[in-house]
Amino acid sequence: xxxxxxxxxxxxxxxxxxxxxxxxxxxxxxxxxxxxxxxxxxxxxxxxxxxxxxxxxxxxxxxxxxxxxxxxxxxxxxxxxxxxxxxxxxxxxxxxxxxxxxxxxxxxxxxxxxxxxxxxxxxxxxxxxxxxxxxxxxxxxxxxxxxxxxxxxxxxxxxxxxxxxxxxxxxxxxxxxxxxxxxxxxxxxxxxxxxxxxxxxxxxxxxxxxxxxxxxxxxxxxxxxxxxxxxxxxxxxxxxxxxxxxxxxxxxxxxxxxxxxxxxxxxxxxxxxxxxxxxxxxxxxxxxxxxxxxxxxxxxxxxxxxxxxxxxxxxxxxxxxxxxxxxxxxxxxxxxxxxxxxxxxxxxxxxxxxxxxxxxxxxxxxxxxxxxxxxxxxxxxxxxxxxxxxxxxxxxxxxxx
Numbered sequence: 001x002x003x004x005x006x007x008x009x010x011x012x013x014x015x016x017x018x019x020x021x022x023x024x025x026x027x028x029x030x031x032x033x034x035x036x037x038x039x040x041x042x043x044x045x046x047x048x049x050x051x052x053x054x055x056x057x058x059x060x061x062x063x064x065x066x067x068x069x070x071x072x073x074x075x076x077x078x079x080x081x082x083x084x085x086x087x088x089x090x091x092x093x094x095x096x097x098x099x100x101x102x103x104x105x106x107x108x109x110x111x112x113x114x115x116x117x118x119x120x121x122x123x124x125x126x127x128x129x130x131x132x133x134x135x136x137x138x139x140x141x142x143x144x145x146x147x148x149x150x151x152x153x154x155x156x157x158x159x160x161x162x163x164x165x166x167x168x169x170x171x172x173x174x175x176x177x178x179x180x181x182x183x184x185x186x187x188x189x190x191x192x193x194x195x196x197x198x199x200x201x202x203x204x205x206x207x208x209x210x211x212x213x214x215x216x217x218x219x220x221x222x223x224x225x226x227x228x229x230x231x232x233x234x235x236x237x238x239x240x241x242x243x244x245x246x247x248x249x250x251x252x253x254x255x256x257x258x259x260x261x262x263x264x265x266x267x268x269x270x271x272x273x274x275x276x277x278x279x280x281x282x283x284x285x286x287x288x289x290x291x292x293x294x295x296x297x298x299x300x301x302x303x304x305x306x307x308x309x310x311x312x313x314x315x316x317x318x319x320x321x322x323x324x325x326x327x328x329x330x331x332x333x334x335x336x337x338x339x340x341x342x343x344x345x346x347x348x349x350x351x352x353x354x355x356x357x358x359x360x361x362x363x364x365x366x367x368x369x370x371x372x373x374x375x376x377x378x379x380x381x382x383x384x385x386x387x388x389x390x391x392x393x394x395x396x397x398x399x400x401x
Contacts, residue, residue, distance in 0.1 A: 006091060009080050015104075017372030019193040019333070019363040020077045020090055023356060024054040024063045024121075028245060032124035032163050034224045040041050044356035052356070057391065058333025058365050064233035068192030076119075079359055082346070093365065093372035094250055098347075105331045106368035108395045109237050114162045115231070118311045120333060120391040122158065123225040128165040130242035131195050136214035139270050142257050143234070150229035151287070152220075153209035153313065157337040157350075158388060163222025163387050164243075167197040167212075169184040170285070171276035178268060181238075188240050188249050189391065193353040195239040202282065209287040209310045226304075226335075228311040236270050244315070255376045269315045290400060298322035299377075303400055311392060312399035318379040318386040325374040332371060332394040336362040339386035341379040343371070348377075348386070 010017065023037070026051030029044050035055055042051040049068060056063070056074050063074030078096055081089030093116075102110040109117060136149035141147075154167075172181065176198045188221075196219060198300040203383070204221045212218055217238055237251035253261040260266040278284060289302040298319050305313035318324055318341070340349035349361045366375055378387040 003099050005080055005326075006078075007098050008102060009078060009091075010096070010104070010367075013345060015367035016346065016375065017093070017096065017319070017365040017374075018079045018082065018346050018361070019093060019365055020075060020079050021059065021354060021358070021360050021363065022059060022076050024056055024074050025049040025052045025065070026054065028244070029053065029129065029157050030091065030126040031073055032222065032224055033120055034158055034160065034383075035124050036354055038355050041356040049065040052123050053221070055122045055124075056121075057120040057335050057363060058093065059115065059121075060097055060116050061231050061233070064355075067176045073187070077352050078365075079089070092321050100367075101302050104367045105393070106395060109331070109393050116331075116365045116393065117231050118228060118391065118393050119161050119231060120226065120335070120389075121311070122335075123219070123220070124228050125222055126163045127243040128222055129220045130237050130247055131169055131199065131217050131219040131239035132235050132237040133217045133270060134212075134232070134272060136272070139215075140232065140234045140255070143255050145231060145234040146232040146253065147214045148230050148232035149212065149214045149308065149310050151209060151211045151224045151308055151313065153287075153304040153312065153315075153389070154206045154223045154313075155226055155337050155389065156203055156206045157228075158224040159206045162204075164287065166204045166221045167201045168204055168218060168221040168222045169201050169211075170198045171200065171216055171278065171281055173200055174277050174279040176277060178273065182264060182268055185238065185267060186251075188252060192241040194241075195397040200281070202286075207289065209289075209304055210289055211285050211305065213272065213275060213285075215274050217271065226313070226389055227319050228243050228305050228313045236267065258314045296324060296335045299324075299326060300325040305391075306400040310394050312396045313392065314390045316377075316388045316390060318388075319381055319387060320379055320381050323376070323378045325376050328366070328371040328392070328396070329398055330371060330392050330393075331366060331368040332392045332396075333365045333388045334363070334388050334390040337387050337389060338381055341377065341381070341386050343377055343388075344375050
């Protein structure tokens with residue numbers, strides 16, 4: 001797509017981009033089927049690719065889905081032609097970031113990263129996931145990757161049911177020793193190591209969330225999860241049997257340098273041990289929503305991801321029939337989870353059912369200048385709120401620390 005089309009779309013939208021849905025399959029676990037995707041389309045990419053279990057937002061990185069994945073899987077697209085549902089009428093959000101730079105994401109992020117540094121997703125699995133961690137910058141750098149902290153929020157609107165196991169394991173019990181974990185890693189290919197016997201489980205509560213730093217083991221539960229996270233897909237699976245599925249040792253060492261793949265002590269070093277056995281883990285990393293004091297009666301906001309140095313997120317709720325101007329200090333991506341109306345100069349509506357490849361009117365990206373000037377939002381419903389989740393990079397100075 002030419003730079004002129006990118007700039008024309010940016011100017012026409014007054015600094016706001018309308019994004020197309022980005023679907024991501026995974027070839028493990030079962031789809032939770034809460035993504036509002038048509039039931040016939042969960043295997044739209046074929047049986048070898050697995051079912052669609054994630055939807056990504058404001059993404060400039062591809063999904064690490066192996067050789068069968070197309071090069072643009074996971075990348076967000078901007079809709080250039082609002083008048084049609086023609087898949088050709090779009091361009092990569094990544095191309096827009098590179099073309100517009102500081103005009104889009106602000107000078108601070110552009111000067112430091114020369115890119116939009118985070119993305120968000122809906123994570124939708126019916127069964128619990130394996131106990132795994134994401135590498136920090138030092139370990140990820142050994143394999144030419146970035147570290148990956150992430151955060152969770154469980155939207156009420158997307159969790160009509162809890163899946164098979166709405167409970168997440170985090171880290172290890174404070175009494176667990178490194179040698180206990182080390183021995184289970186040594187047994188990875190000889191027995192079911194039952195790693196979560198050493199962990200602690202937390203029942204998940206819709207309308208709340210967690211912050212998960214890199215190096216922290218976690219076995220996510222089966223609620224649909226809104227996940228702001230850093231621009232990376234890099235991890236290590238420490239659990240060898242999860243929900244009846246056997247995990248090959250390659251899933252443990254896929255992001256380990258070749259010379260260290262048989263070095264259990266190197267693999268142990270991927271953990272941030274102090275956080276994993278923190279006896280006050282919940283007090284430090286649980287994130288209940290924090291209401292934001294608001295003068296305007298037409299809308300309410302709350303922080304849902306905060307006290308995280310890499311990103312933050314808000315939930316905005318516009319009252320039925322209200323017309324409001326909402327300002328933020330930094331660029332952000334956003335996704336509607338309830339209601340319909342208008343967002344900036346665009347029609348905005350939460351879909352009931354989407355077909356694979358179909359455009360929608362529920363996802364946007366707001367430039368820093370547009371965010372600071374304020375986005376005009378109108379709720380066209382008489383009865384229900386218009387609810388939007390907004391994800392920011394590390395430069396939102398208003399976020400609680």
